[in-house]
Amino acid sequence: MVGPGRNALLCVFLFFLVHGSFAIAQLSLDASLASDNVYRGISLNAGDPAAALNLTWDAGSGWYVGGMASQVHLYRRTQSSAQISANAGYAFRSESGLGWEFGGATTAFPDSAHYNYGEVFAGLLGEHWNARLYISPDYFGRSERTIYAEFNTTHPLAEHLRWFAHVGALHGLSGARGNVPLYDVAIGTGARFGAFDLQVQWVDTSRLDYLYPAAAADTRHAWVASLTFSY
Numbered sequence: 001m002v003g004p005g006r007n008a009l010l011c012v013f014l015f016f017l018v019h020g021s022f023a024i025a026q027l028s029l030d031a032s033l034a035s036d037n038v039y040r041g042i043s044l045n046a047g048d049p050a051a052a053l054n055l056t057w058d059a060g061s062g063w064y065v066g067g068m069a070s071q072v073h074l075y076r077r078t079q080s081s082a083q084i085s086a087n088a089g090y091a092f093r094s095e096s097g098l099g100w101e102f103g104g105a106t107t108a109f110p111d112s113a114h115y116n117y118g119e120v121f122a123g124l125l126g127e128h129w130n131a132r133l134y135i136s137p138d139y140f141g142r143s144e145r146t147i148y149a150e151f152n153t154t155h156p157l158a159e160h161l162r163w164f165a166h167v168g169a170l171h172g173l174s175g176a177r178g179n180v181p182l183y184d185v186a187i188g189t190g191a192r193f194g195a196f197d198l199q200v201q202w203v204d205t206s207r208l209d210y211l212y213p214a215a216a217a218d219t220r221h222a223w224v225a226s227l228t229f230s231y
Contacts, residue, residue: 034226038157040207041184046073046215099125129153145173
């Protein structure tokens with residue numbers, strides 16, 4: 001059953017989906033195929049290829065809403081199933097180029113609803129970087145309050161090429177799992193040609209963790225390739 005907090009996030013998403021449609025500045029739809037569905041350094045699809053569909057509405061006033069559907073292969077499941085996420089937020093950028101944002105997100109697994117969870121987030125936005133802080137009252141339905149901090153940066157290499165990097169840290173707030181943070185990193189390169197974007201990245205995590213319902217015995221030290229088509 002989806003709790004009151006998650007229902008609130010869904011209501012926020014639906015509100016801006018309906019009312020934001022009167023001031024849409026940009027609508028984007030991305031379809032992608034990746035060699036794995038890696039989330040914060042952990043494979044959610046047992047190391048197998050995964051398809052995903054992402055829809056984003058960006059209103060001119062700074063509000064945005066989005067939705068994503070992808071494949072997952074979770075712990076004790078015999079086959080892949082669906083992951084559905086929705087988010088809504090507000091982003092503002094000053095004339096100096098520095099910006100900030102806040103919002104909420106909810107993630108559901110229709111075939112494994114006990115893993116459903118929600119988060120609220122806030123962040124700073126630079127020209128080539130962003131930093132965000134996420135707080136969840138019940139991360140992956142594990143009855144564990146968590147805080148996740150991440151830093152992302154991307155820089156152009158040539159007309160169509162860029163490199164990017166990510167570092168993140170997950171920390172439990174409930175005391176049930178100790179005070180040892182879980183770190184994840186990613187570094188890679190991307191090439192965009194028209195509507196197509198190809199990425200190759202190396203991802204790793206400091207250790208596996210019971211909070212993530214990973215099906216594979218070891219999901220660390222992975223190379224991940226993805227191809228995205230935007231329209």
